[in-house]
Amino acid sequence: MTDPHTASPGPAPDLASPFERFRHIVVEGPIGAGKTSLARKLAERFGAQPVLEEAMGNPFLERFYRDSRRYALPTQLFFLFQRVNQLRDLAQHDLFSQAMVGDFLLDKDPLFARLTLDDDELRLYQQIFDSLSPQAPTPDLVIYLQAQPDTLVERVQKRGIGMEAAISEPYLRALAETYSRYFYHYDEAPLLIVNTEHLNPIDRDEDFAVLVRQLAELRGRRSFFSIGE
Numbered sequence: 001m002t003d004p005h006t007a008s009p010g011p012a013p014d015l016a017s018p019f020e021r022f023r024h025i026v027v028e029g030p031i032g033a034g035k036t037s038l039a040r041k042l043a044e045r046f047g048a049q050p051v052l053e054e055a056m057g058n059p060f061l062e063r064f065y066r067d068s069r070r071y072a073l074p075t076q077l078f079f080l081f082q083r084v085n086q087l088r089d090l091a092q093h094d095l096f097s098q099a100m101v102g103d104f105l106l107d108k109d110p111l112f113a114r115l116t117l118d119d120d121e122l123r124l125y126q127q128i129f130d131s132l133s134p135q136a137p138t139p140d141l142v143i144y145l146q147a148q149p150d151t152l153v154e155r156v157q158k159r160g161i162g163m164e165a166a167i168s169e170p171y172l173r174a175l176a177e178t179y180s181r182y183f184y185h186y187d188e189a190p191l192l193i194v195n196t197e198h199l200n201p202i203d204r205d206e207d208f209a210v211l212v213r214q215l216a217e218l219r220g221r222r223s224f225f226s227i228g229e
Contacts, residue, residue, distance in 0.1 A: 017046040018215040019099035022140040022190075026102045028183075029145035029196075030175045031167065032152035032159075037202045038145065039103040045208075051086055051102035058082070064116075065166035072116035076125055080109055084132045106136040107188060111178050115171070140190070141215070144183045147196045149173040192218060195226035 018025065025048075027039040036052055043050035055061060058078045064071040083106055090100065113125045147155075153169050183193065194211065201208040207227075214225050 015045075015209055015212055016216050017099075018042070018141075018212055019046050019048050019101075021216070021218075023099045024102075024137065024139045025100075025141045025143065026105050026139040026189075027143045027145065028103070028105050028108060028179075029147075030152055030179045031164070031172060032155040033145040033147055034155075034196060034202055035145055036103045038143070039101045041202060041208065042101045046099070049090075049098045049100040051090060051100055051104075053079075053104050054082060054086075062163040062166075065163055068116055068171070072113075073121045073125065076109075076113050076117065077128065079112075080125075080129060080132065083109065084135060087136050090137075102139070105139070105142060106133060108179075108182060109133075111175075111182055115174055115178060138189050141218075142186070142189050142191050143215075144179075144186075144191060144193045145196050146180065146183075146193060147176075149176045151197060152176055187221065190218065190221045191223070193222075193224045195224070197226075199227050 025039075025042065027035040027042070029035045039052060040050055042048060058075060060071050060075040060078055064075040083104055087106065110126065110129060113122055113129075117125055149169075149172060153172050156164050156167060156172065183191065192215065199207050199211070201211045210227070211225070214223075
């Protein structure tokens with residue numbers, strides 16, 4: 001993907017900021033969906049505070065991709081504590097003093113745990129998660145980016161991040177299906193489901209503008225957005 005830092009600066013004159021309606025937006029989706037790139041681009045265009053996963057800071061992640069069974073629990077717990085600390089730090093600095101956009105939803109964290117942990121580890125993880133999760137704020141809007149598993153696999157392979165080379169296709173497919181089931185039932189915040197098969201809001205400014213205008217037109221608690229090929 002194109003580095004979002006090279007995108008043209010500033011919003012188009014007719015592009016109203018989605019943060020006028022939603023002060024706290026979270027962009028979600030499985031690996032390869034483009035959630036971090038879109039969250040960063042929204043933050044840059046509209047002056048929101050980015051709250052992004054720091055995956056490269058997890059010392060267990062590369063080992064997890066090589067040997068998931070052995071390193072699943074420390075990888076999962078590191079991410080859980082990291083995300084909780086990020087959200088806690090924001091709360092201590094007046095969470096809503098500035099609009100913010102994140103690329104992770106803490107409530108979704110157990111999805112990975114259920115895919116990778118055995119029963120005893122999952123019980124331990126769940127106890128820790130239950131004690132920490134009340135500290136996480138509920139966003140004003142969640143944008144869920146979805147794509148077919150084959151598309152996600154292709155994107156992960158194309159972007160060529162070293163540690164991701166060890167991610168198995170079955171794991172990516174299982175993750176995509178798990179996300180789909182989770183957001184099918186999600187009702188904690190307003191939700192926009194975006195099909196990204198033929199939408200590229202990172203590399204194409206016209207697609208970005210279409211998506212932002214869709215945010216301005218949202219009504220109700222659940223919407224779906226897709227464009228044709």
